Each structure stands twice: as structure tokens, then as C-alpha cells.
Amino acid sequence: MMLPARRAFQLLGVNAALALLVSVFPERIVLWYVAVGASLLAVFIDLLLVMTEPAPRGERFVPHSLPLGVKRSVRLKIHNTSKRPLTLDVFDHFPLEVSARGFPLRIGLAVGTFAEPLYEVTANERGKLLFPCLQIRVRSPLQFWWHDLKLPVVSEVKVYPNFAAVAQYALMATDHHLSHMGIMKKRRRGEGQDFHQLREYRAGDSLRQIDWKASSRMRRPISREYQDERDQEIIFLLDCGHRMLAKDDSLSHFDHTLNAILLLTYVALRQGDAVGLGSFAGQSRWLPAHKGQHNVQHMLDALYDLQPTTQAPDYAQAATELLVRQKKRALVILLTNLRDEDLDDLLPAVHILRKRHLVLLASMREQAIDQALDKPVDNQEDALHKAAVQHYLAKREATLQRIRATGIRCLDVAPAALSVNLINHYLDIKRSGIL
Template identity: 30%
Template structure:
């Protein structure tokens, strides 16, 4: 009895069409008191409605295997990217049905209106695709998918609860990572905004002697090979390889500031992952250090095929802390881990000149042994305020303060350059392209 109750009641939902029919019946019964000529018409109408309701129940509950659903979720989601999910549907009824779908997505997305409507003919199948964009790393739990099936009569809906609860991890942006990897391998990085860097001279690693083609540097002509072969031959050089590239990520409270749904830490993590990938494609060695009030994770530089997965697994778990960065701990970690001159890309943020001055002594000490690139962020909100025209006295005050902070960021760049430290001031959304551009430029100029 209990299973019967669950089968025929808990998954049964009355449709708007049934309430309209009942309303029409009530109206006819009311009018029949004042209009005797209506006779048995209200009873006839009510009887027809009951018959249609019974037929509708029989149609919807005549078979157990009525519809088939399969939800296709990736094994992991990419943070900050649009991830595609699919719902595959198949109708086993002998008639066309209308279907409403509620997919129970994780609470982190804060979407309570995810509703899909479709119709399926008899034995027809269909795939519904939609996209989700997570903005935090971690574990996301998907619930069940609920189908509301309606027959051509349309008086009631039958609900199907399909699927099981599934936990899916959200990793740093590996979708963009694949895009950068493919373009780096095919030397098409300019398609996503990366610049072509003019080389000054060439590296000292000889590659091969090849035929001259238009555009080759005439200074690389190999005259002895030209004399032997009778055609112009040039020496070909390749980039120096196996250079150490370390991404150092600040996890302190300065990196918790949000921009467009992602924190600065998430932007830094995504950029670090892609920079490491491009460095490995260029046959350099990529490493990682995270730092907050104490040293976090350390991944020594390497170029093994599994190195990128190691870095991704470490970055997946990193979270912002609520204390300031211990720069002395960072300096000691760099000195003990980096055994040769390396490119150290330090992702951090300074909101005031005093914050930079506290860290500057340790940055100078790191720059004595390694090529240090300090990457910090523009406050795009303040920049937009500084460019808006002021309408009143309060607007003038806000605009002046915003311009002061924006100017202070530029002063920080000059202060770092004065001490021989490279710096990159960038908007969060442009971080990845600008960092990879800077790495390729330093490599082209043989700074590392």
C-alpha cells in the first residue's frame, strides 16, 4: 500500500489545464441554479473531465520504463570557464510527450531557475546541452534530475527522479590550458593575443644547417656549406632549453580580493598553470612555490610528462589565508630550493606603497640570485572611477582618491625598476596573456 501510494501520489502533479477544467465545471454548476435550461450539462462536462483524467492517468502510468535519461557530467570542471553538460533523453511512450526538466546543480552556482522544456515524439531521443561556469575550486555535488512528463491530454504531470548524487572536483582552468598547449605546439600563440617578439641575436644552441629561405638572417650563412653544396646554406639555432621557471603564488589576504567572480588567487593559479604548460612545451623546467604566513607547497622544477599534473593537483587545494606574507620564509625557501639561476614569477598584490616597502628588502635579495618578475594587479574598479566625469563635490572627491591609488600603482612599477626588479602591472582578466608574453619576451632576449 505504501509503495502504491508513493507510485501514484507523490510523483503525481496537477496541471494548469485540469484546474481550468474544474473551474469551468464549478462555473456551470453555479449558472445551472439560475439557468434551469442548462439541465445536465454541468454533470456531463464534469463526467467528461473525470474520464479524461482517468485516461491521462492510464497513459502516463501504463508502463514502468517510460523515459530514459542520462546526465553527462565531465569528470572534473574547469574553474572560471564555461563547462558543457549534457542531458540525453529518450521517449519509450507510444505517443508524443512534453517534458519539463529540473537539474539539481550544486548550490555554489546559486541558480534556482534551471528549467528546460522540450517535447519528444514516440521513440524519439534528444540531447539538451547547457553550460556552467564555476568560480571557486573545490568539490561540487550534483543532485538528481527530475523529469515532469505530460501526455497529449495534459491534465497531470508524472514526475521521474533519475540519477544519483555525484561529487565533481573543480580544478584550475585546464580548458584554457589545453588551448594554450595546442597553440604553443603549433606556434600560433598570436591568435589569443600573444605578441611576436623580435629576437636580438640568437641563442648559442646550434640546431642544424639548412637551405636559405627568404627571411632568414643573412648573418647566419654558413659559407663553407654553401661552397660545398652550391646553394646558400644557413645555420639554424634553437632556444636554450632546460631553464628553470618557478611560479611563486602569494596566498595571503591581499589575494582574496574578487574580480568578476574570481579571486586574485584564482587568477594567479590559472595563469601559473598555463605559464608552466607553455614553459614545458618550450622544453624548460617548471616549478611552483606557494607562500602565506608560512611556506606552503613546493614543487621542484622538472620537465617530466607528469609535472603539469603534479602542479595541478597542488593548485587544486590552495586557498587564501588571512595573514600577511612572511617574505623571510619565502626568501629561505627560494634559496634552499632553487639551486641555479631561474626565472621567478611572483604573483602578489600591493594596494599601497607601504605594502611594497615592507616586502622590498626581501625582493631585492631574491633578485640578486635570480631573475625576478613581480606580477601584481590593477584595481579595475578604481581605474574606472578615475576615468568617469565628476558630477558633484562628492564625485570629485571619489575621482581624486581613485586617481591617487591608480597613480600609486605606477609609482610601484618605477620603484621596483629602480632596484633592478622586473614588474608587470596588469588587469586580472589580462593576466594570463600578459604573463606568457613577458616570459616569451625574456626568453627571446636571452635574459634567462
């Protein structure tokens, strides 16, 4: 496509001014004809030159995967294949699910050179995204035209849940700074469930740790050292229903849940456990429990394009399907957004699960509720609103207490605090040996 540039409009203005002058001095009409003819010739020659020259060549270098809500750089590479210096305007056609700034980019290229401009993108939705083309406008030699070109530079990227937290956890685990994230690793020397090794007796060891046979052979006190049980299985049961669409900040409750799943998966795999996942309410997926750090990538691939739906959760059906698929006893972590009206459906479901598995219910609480309690009361309407919020919270707490009374562990936290609370509960369960 050919588009007129600013100089073409300036030339048109000059010819219009000459036409006005000729209307005052008719004897100069020949001069106006000459000016119009020269202008048309120049514009036409300029058009031919820009249309017949080789088009620039473009490349795009974008990461194969992007974390949700985190800025990442995209690099373009534009080559000048013409025999003259070029002035270009560059615009990259990024997906609607991505936000970017700074376009169009104005670039000047000498003969035989290339430029590598950078721009930042932020993915706002998970899934498979497509960068369809690269748009370049080349200014003509006489600057009367812009040659608008769309280069078929196609790139496909996958937007995953934010895995930056996993990198942060790995770094803090190396530096022994996990407490900075609120993860409390309480050590209980020699009081785990699985035998780890024999070692010399240390002050503070209990008498029941002493291995008397080994002590008699070695002629000095020898203690048994235990570690937390390994080879256990963790199954996430993920609600994809309509309540997970709720959003308190830039991320929905569903995205906060995926981030928590990803981080706890990394922690559990490092502990030697196997991790699996099942989803319900709209999108039903099943990932059997596997061990090994490579399973983090499997979990990413299973979750990156999973989206919440407008369906209501059916807890009983989800529990029944899980019992069919998961035969070995496991820690089942049910992730949802609980309401008091769900109790009649939820209680039978968790009763079914707890016959074979240990169940942890993790429910997210909207931050707007906590914020409403913090607002000052200035009038009757504010008082009624605050009373309604407190009544809602009281019913919610009563629902959770009824669930806890049946022996089910429950979490009721804000979405942003879900990751740390889940990990702490998981580590407590490992230390207690109840799984």
C-alpha cells in the same frame, strides 16, 4: 510525487459550474452527483495508469572538465520505456556554481523512441562540481496529472581555469601569428646561450660565430648557431591572500592569475624548461618543477580547485619555504596584488630569494583606478576623488621603484594584460641569458 495538471483544474471548474446550476435548479442534483462521480473515477483511473507505467530512462553527457566562464554544451538522452506516447517536462539539476538557461524542456516522445535535447552551461566558479539528478515530469494518459520523478543521474565535473588561451596560443604558434596576442618573439640569430648546430655562413653573421676549424676542414665558412638556454626552471609563487579576491570584470584577479600561469606554463614547457608552483596565504601547495607537455595537465589538476582566502600574505614565510624546497637556481615569478604597506614585509622576502634565484614580481592593478582617472571633473568632489587616486598611484609607483632599485624585475599591469606581459618578460629573460 503526483501533481495536478491544468486539465484537472478545468474539470474542477466544470463541476463548480454544475454545482452553481444545481443551486438554481435543485431538481437536477442527481445529474451533478453523476458528474462528480464520473470525474472522480476518471481522475483516479488516470492516477493509477501513470503511477503503474514504467518510468522514463534518462542519461546525461557532460564534459569531464569545463573551462571557467566559457559556454559548453550538455546533452541529455531521454528514453520512452512506456507503451504509449509521452509528453515530458525535463529539468536538469545543475550545480549552483553553474548558470544555464532554457528549462524546463518540453519533449514529446513516441513509443520506443528517445530524445537528445541540448542545453548550454557556463561555469562561474572553479572546483569539483556535482550534477545530482535529472527531474522529469510525465503527463498522465488523460492529462489530469503530472508524475514528478527524480532520476539519480549523477555526473561529476572539474572546472579548470580557462584553458582556451592555451589552444589559441598553440594555434597562433603553428601559424606564426603570435603578434596578434601581443607576444613579441625577437629573433637574434646565432646569439643564444646554448650551442645548437653548425651551418654554412650567412650574410649578417658575426665573425665570432665562425668556427674556424670546421671552416678549414670544409674549405668554406662555417658558422656556429646557438639557441636560447634550455633545461631551466620556472617557479610560480602564488599569493592566495585576500587582495586576490578583487574583481574588475567577470573574473577575479586570482582567476586572471591562474589563466596567466597556465598559458606561461605551456610556453615555458615548449621552450624545454621545467615549471613548478608554490602557493601561500591560506592554501599552501607545492608542485615541484617538471618538464614535458604533460605537465600542463599536472598544473591544471593543482590549480582547478585552488581558491583565494581572507588571510593576509606572509611574503617572508613564503620565501623561506621556497628556498627550502627549491635548491636549483630558478626564475621565481611572484604573483600578487601589491600595496605600499606591503613593502616592509616584501623587500626582505625578495632579498632572501634573489640570493639564489632570479625574481620577477608581477602585481595587478585594479582597472577601477584607471577608469577613475578618465572620468571628467565636474565639481569639487570629483576633483578631490581624482587627486586621491593620483596620490595613491604615486605611492604605488614609488613602492615599485624602490623594489626595482634593488635589482628586482617588476610588472604592474591590469589583470587582463597579465598573460601577455608575463610571456614577453619570460622570453626577454631567456634571450638575455641572465637566468
